[in-house]
Amino acid sequence: MTSELAKRLGVEQQFTEGRTQEEWMRHLYAQSREAIPELPTFEEFRKQGIFKKRDPQGHHVAYKAFREDPQANPLTTPSGKIEIYSQALADIAATWELPEGDVIDPLPIYTPGFESYQDPLNKQYPLQLTGFHYKSRVHSTYGNVDVLKAACRQENVDQPA
Template sequence: MAYKAFREDPEANPLDTPSGKIEIYSERLAEIAASWVLKEDDIIKPLPEYAPSWEGHESALTEKYPLQLFGFHYKARTHSTYGNVALLADACRQEVWVNPIDAEQRSIKDGDMLKVWNDRGELRIPAKVTERILPGVIAMGQGAWYKPDRKGVDHGACINTLTTQRPSPLAKGNPQHSNLVEIAKV
């Protein structure tokens, strides 16, 4: 059972947290939020509560780009490693997951070649129409290699073509889950 030793004797079996206990309120996050210089819409909270993203479903940018783009670890690659192995590319097609509701609104069918774009770039990728993704959200495997044509349109389906370079507030990482886009059949 999880945390059995801690529950039986928390003093003798502290957790790997600053207090040694289960923490709901994080003193460390409270200190970071108070001491770091953050952009106005960067939010770090010491409690596990909702914080709107600067490019999320509540953004005014959804008028122009109504779909939230989400990147996931792809089964045929480790990030971009093995992206050049033809056998893996043949076995695991790079595609963008689209909910049937969003697909129907745009006359998109499974396997259609799509253009996915925002103000940062544009790429081409086949559609995978599936109920396994929420309406208003699309998802694609991260790590694909960038293959631009002469106009700068990426035919390798590299998610970074569409991803902001603005780092996430706490980890200062690549925010591959906070990007708004639109899609259309090519």
């Protein structure tokens, strides 16, 4: 679908780099095999339909030391604990000049993003193109959790036909 949109917008060659969907799958799979040599060949993978690799370090537990002994292993927050309210964000919100509509809140709240489906421009421009939001993380949050990186590789998504 995105290739067809690129074609209609006159940028198909730049978008696809001259590769078909099949060629892209093979290309990306070959790159993955360089990083993980034990991956089966592309043809074998298509027959299997799945490949699982366990993290050799075992299951990662976030904040393990803190959870085991919070007194001896405090977090780097002002209280040394998990904090819901952020005084640092409250200070920023009180002192920064923000563009109209921008919000910094010391509590975790929902704030509609710009150019979202809630944007008034949506009435004039109803087609919205969005990027794929990967399932194992939010932006860079959780991007450094080894067990998620091992279980949900972002670099390659292969679905045999």
